[in-house]
Amino acid sequence: MTRQVIIEPVDRPRLSAEQVRQVAAAHPAVLAHLETADADRLVLGEALALTHDPDEGAPFRASVFDPVSNRGVELRGTLDRPEKAEVVPSAYRPNPDARELRAAAEILRADERFPAGDDVVVYQPMPPLADLENTDGTTVRRPTLGVYAPSGDVKHRIVAVDPVARTVDWSPAGVSVAMHPDHPDDCESRLPAPVESLRDRGGPDAVRLRVLDGGTELWNLIVVRPRASAPQNPGDGSGVELREVRYRGRLVFRQAHVPILNVQYEEDGVTFRDWQNEETRFTANGADPVGWGWRICDRSPKTILERPDNDAGNFQGVAFHDDDGEVRIVSEIAAGWYRYVSEWRLADDGTIRPRFGFAGVRNPRTCMRHRHHVYWRFDFDIEGSDNDVIEQLDETGPGTTTATQIVREVARRRRRPARFWQVTDKASGRGYRIVPGEHDNTADPYGIADLWFLRRRGTELYDGNPDEDNRAMLDRFVNGESVSGTNVVVWYAGHFRHDQNAPHPHQGHIVGPDLVPVT
Structure with a gap:
């Protein structure tokens, strides 16, 4: 076969x-x-x-x-x-959806101050909202929009639109696009996609993926597309989400995804909590056996990291590509002017490679040095729940490691002597080793930590993000519970510093660990 x-x-x-x-x-x-x-x-x-x-x-x-x-x-x-x-x-306030953005864009274009020219682009910026607080304690919801006018005196503006009053605030308080002498130009060549151009064309929210080789089923799992990924309401998605992941019939994950994605700027301290449920376009060629949004490719898909200088493509959703013994699951997502690549790679030998890529479209903000922090959540169920063990493997000599079991909830940094961590089934000894990626770096004070080892709780899917600085509040889940022989969750963070004046090689824009089978 x-x-x-x-x-x-x-x-x-x-x-x-x-x-x-x-x-x-x-x-x-x-x-x-x-x-x-x-x-x-x-x-x-x-x-x-x-x-x-x-x-x-x-x-x-x-x-x-x-x-x-x-x-x-x-x-x-x-x-x-x-x-x-x-x-x-x-207190949860969802980001503006496509319908709300299109209505706001219509109000903006009708404003007498809207710049003339066929080359003007209205796009979604960061932050997504600039709500106005009234004296009586009520607030007015105001979606933000970016206005890119390449032939104008000011190329970029961020405005706030009041859809009820049908008014536009051209200088909303607390919102800056960093237009000052130190950053007079854009730092990306790709034009942003207009808010009117990205429309959901339907298709299933989730599919079951099966990979068979010679009649043997290697992988069996559920893949959830970004628009439907958890957490939602509250929460803003998690890119491509995997559920009920089985390798050769044995359960590995109940759920694996990226519920938290943060950005912090070094120069002015501005932070954002990015959403991951907005599917944007990339290039993928092949067949759509279950309808729009799911494509099995006959060649490698090209995201913003590989394609020419534009923010376009022929596909929105999740693409699959069988690449020489490894199946790639790929999607591109947007959050304001950021573009992210959400990817999983499933190898025939059972290795799982979560990957996250970083890029952007034309705007002054990315001229400024900033750091991305991406937080995977791995709900391990090795051969079933409630019997998993976590170990830290420390380097104790050339080529040798010593394993120590982690018995209580804890947060950790990736630093010597720690080299790897692993989650195994207490009875069979099978499981997965977490091998940090070459470009994953370690947390600064804003990134908090690199790994969290927790007992699974259904209420701990999202950190709540209560603070103004948007940092990951995962430490609130660490309360000393036992993680020995229980149902465990591992959060894993990757950290990427983006500096246009000191560009990284291509692979430097991609982070993620290797999850290697332990047999």
């Missing part, structure tokens, strides 16, 4: 966005708190089950947000009886 890469759509226990809307519309506590009677204007997403092995009665949480009152609540209930859900006030 020939080698096969097979994808099939899958469904997951959930409430659809429309079902959540119906629950919210019929729940008097929701409408009372949001001070609205118009359920059609609410912003919400799907409600996914929280448990490891969900059934129809699994618990869920779902955020419901009203962009007019700029208020939100969280529904907490079970999938079989959503109408009984508890309603809890929420």
